Amino acid sequence: MADLALTDVMKTYGRGQVALDRVSLDVQDREFVVIVGPSGCGKSTTLRVIAGIEEETSGDIRIGGAVVNDLCPGARDVAMVFQDYALYPHMTVAGNIGFGLRRRGMARAKVHERVKRVAEVLEITDLLDRRPAMLSGGQRQRVAMGRAMVRRPKVFLFDEPLSNLDARLRVSMRSEMRRLKEHMPTTTVYVTHDQTEAMTMADRVVVMNSGRIEQVGPPMEIYRHPANLFVAQFIGSPAMNLLDATLTETGAEIAGKTHIALSGARDVGRQIVLGFRPEAVRPADSGMPARVRTLEPIGQEIIVEFESAAGTRISSRLPPDTQLKAGENVHLTVDSACAHVFDPRTGAALDSSA
Amino acid sequence: MTGRGTERLADLATYVIALVLIALFAAPLLWLVSLAIRTPAEVFLGAARFIPDQPTLANFEQILTDRTFGLYLWNGIKLCALGAMGALVVSVPAAYVFSRRSFRGASALMLGILTVQMVSPLVLLIPLYRYMERLGLLETHAAAAGVYMALGVPLSVWMLKASFDAIPKSLEQAAAVDGCSPAGTLFFVTLPLAAPGMASAFILNMLMGWSQFLVPFILLSRDQLQPISVAIFNFAGSTSASTTQLLAAACVITVLPAIAAFLALQRLIVSAIMAGAVKG
Numbered sequence: 001m002a003d004l005a006l007t008d009v010m011k012t013y014g015r016g017q018v019a020l021d022r023v024s025l026d027v028q029d030r031e032f033v034v035i036v037g038p039s040g041c042g043k044s045t046t047l048r049v050i051a052g053i054e055e056e057t058s059g060d061i062r063i064g065g066a067v068v069n070d071l072c073p074g075a076r077d078v079a080m081v082f083q084d085y086a087l088y089p090h091m092t093v094a095g096n097i098g099f100g101l102r103r104r105g106m107a108r109a110k111v112h113e114r115v116k117r118v119a120e121v122l123e124i125t126d127l128l129d130r131r132p133a134m135l136s137g138g139q140r141q142r143v144a145m146g147r148a149m150v151r152r153p154k155v156f157l158f159d160e161p162l163s164n165l166d167a168r169l170r171v172s173m174r175s176e177m178r179r180l181k182e183h184m185p186t187t188t189v190y191v192t193h194d195q196t197e198a199m200t201m202a203d204r205v206v207v208m209n210s211g212r213i214e215q216v217g218p219p220m221e222i223y224r225h226p227a228n229l230f231v232a233q234f235i236g237s238p239a240m241n242l243l244d245a246t247l248t249e250t251g252a253e254i255a256g257k258t259h260i261a262l263s264g265a266r267d268v269g270r271q272i273v274l275g276f277r278p279e280a281v282r283p284a285d286s287g288m289p290a291r292v293r294t295l296e297p298i299g300q301e302i303i304v305e306f307e308s309a310a311g312t313r314i315s316s317r318l319p320p321d322t323q324l325k326a327g328e329n330v331h332l333t334v335d336s337a338c339a340h341v342f343d344p345r346t347g348a349a350l351d352s353s354a
Numbered sequence: 355m356t357g358r359g360t361e362r363l364a365d366l367a368t369y370v371i372a373l374v375l376i377a378l379f380a381a382p383l384l385w386l387v388s389l390a391i392r393t394p395a396e397v398f399l400g401a402a403r404f405i406p407d408q409p410t411l412a413n414f415e416q417i418l419t420d421r422t423f424g425l426y427l428w429n430g431i432k433l434c435a436l437g438a439m440g441a442l443v444v445s446v447p448a449a450y451v452f453s454r455r456s457f458r459g460a461s462a463l464m465l466g467i468l469t470v471q472m473v474s475p476l477v478l479l480i481p482l483y484r485y486m487e488r489l490g491l492l493e494t495h496a497a498a499a500g501v502y503m504a505l506g507v508p509l510s511v512w513m514l515k516a517s518f519d520a521i522p523k524s525l526e527q528a529a530a531v532d533g534c535s536p537a538g539t540l541f542f543v544t545l546p547l548a549a550p551g552m553a554s555a556f557i558l559n560m561l562m563g564w565s566q567f568l569v570p571f572i573l574l575s576r577d578q579l580q581p582i583s584v585a586i587f588n589f590a591g592s593t594s595a596s597t598t599q600l601l602a603a604a605c606v607i608t609v610l611p612a613i614a615a616f617l618a619l620q621r622l623i624v625s626a627i628m629a630g631a632v633k634g
Binding site for chain 2: 051052053072073074075078079080082083084086088089090099100103104147151
């Protein structure tokens with residue numbers, strides 16, 4: 001059990017490509033942190049630098065307070081679950097799970113005992129004598145988790161562990177992960193590109209983009225108060241609607257003369273980007289004129305895409321019994337309590353909607 | 355309809371060509387077998403009678419009970435095995451580095467190694483003889499095996515690189531996280547997984563060494579050092595027609611290990627040990 005701290009970690013490659021740009025992150029003891037971001041944002045690199053598989057260019061990595069920069073992966077006492085599972089094909093499941101313990105010199109009988117116990121927790125006891133080639137994707141995934149868990153490391157690292165599973169299996173493994181998290185609370189860094197995984201499993205979410213950390217916070221805080229335009233657009237599906245607007249005495253005016261009331265003090269006349277989630281906008285008798293473009297009924301709700309007079313697309317999450325037809329002209333109203341204001345130049349959130 | 359007809363015709367052509375090729379390669383072998391099971395009297399009949407009237411295994415018996423033949427066979431195996439082992443020992447680290455590290459000039463070096471393969475040993479034999487003479491290594495098995503080894507290295511490096519390339523890097527990274535040192539990773543994970551490739555390279559080197567003639571012919575002139583290939587040649591050169599059947603039997607016995615090894619090689623290549631290493 002230990003906390004994990006990254007301080008100003010930089011990672012650059014040969015021709016000045018920056019993979020990690022001053023990444024600083026504190027993970028508390030037993031905290032489950034999920035790093036989420038688009039591909040190439042540096043989330044996997046962050047994980048591999050923590051594991052010691054890749055070397056940081058500068059900056060410090062501390063596990064349990066001790067700087068581990070110069071330690072080889074095996075000496076850092078971390079366990080990692082790889083995206084492709086990386087099971088040793090020439091060993092049985094038991095051999096795979098016990099390998100790390102054996103290499104650390106634990107007695108055979110004790111290893112056997114530990115492997116058996118982990119296998120029981122993961123419900124793979126009957127697979128222990130098989131080789132990875134004879135396992136299904138979900139079973140391999142469990143073995144990979146077992147190999148990490150059996151070591152009882154200071155830190156768990158997960159590199160997109162569910163991305164190779166089919167949708168149904170992914171949902172069940174997600175709840176399984178949550179169960180294991182309760183069963184064995186350990187400091188964890190979990191990397192994924194799937195925001196659903198991030199939202200459902202994380203104690204705190206780290207949103208990364210082009211080598212930088214954009215925001216760190218509990219899932220709902222990130223959803224409710226995105227720190228900037230990138231986070232606002234990345235978290236939430238469909239993405240947050242963003243419109244150019246100008247601040248007025250009482251709110252903001254969107255092109256097309258629609259006024260949205262906002263509370264709080266503001267610089268009148270300032271150009272801003274107004275953001276609001278699809279659930280915060282709905283058709284009304286008056287408001288912003290728009291035309292229905294497409295309707296996507298997905299069962300419990302309908303995702304409707306509107307087009308404003310200025311040509312901006314606005315998506316909305318509406319009840320399933322909504323009566324709208326494509327091409328229909330309507331007015332839209334925005335729940336101003338849920339509106340976000342961003343600086344169009346820096347992308348940073350301005351505190352006005354809070 | 356016509357499409358299927360053409361396909362049939364093409365199939366037929368394939369078989370015809372294959373049969374011609376088989377005949378071309380099998381005929382000398384069968385002829386050898388035919389000679390090896392004849393009595394001296396029937397040898398004189400030559401090609402007139404392909405299947406002898408009185409087939410006999412006496413020739414094999416005589417060859418196999420001959421003490422010097424056993425020695426030649428052992429010399430041949432010893433040279434091949436030493437050469438193949440040596441080639442493997444040298445090629446494994448080279449191939450591993452080529453597979454896992456990227457450095458400037460890597461591909462040029464790989465091609466350079468292959469170029470060595472293109473130089474015929476014939477060209478090298480005279481200088482090689484003089485080197486070995488100067489080093490006092492003529493008439494030693496070490497020298498001959500060393501040349502076998504050098505000749506086997508280029509192909510071995512290429513083969514082993516391919517088999518290292520097929521091992522996912524994440525396996526080695528997993529081993530590192532599991533607490534293996536680089537040497538431990540190589541020993542516990544990489545080499546066991548490259549075993550089929552290493553075995554293939556070893557057997558291929560054995561086969562190449564087994565059919566090696568010029569190198570031992572030039573470097574080893576003392577009778578008791580010679581491998582079977584050279585010994586048979588000397589035997590044939592000194593022999594009268596009355597021992598043709600013995601020569602043939604010796605040749606058949608010499609060819610057998612190569613065929614056996616080749617069958618083993620095939621099995622190894624098909625071996626599917628890598629299946630399931632990563633997501634299937």
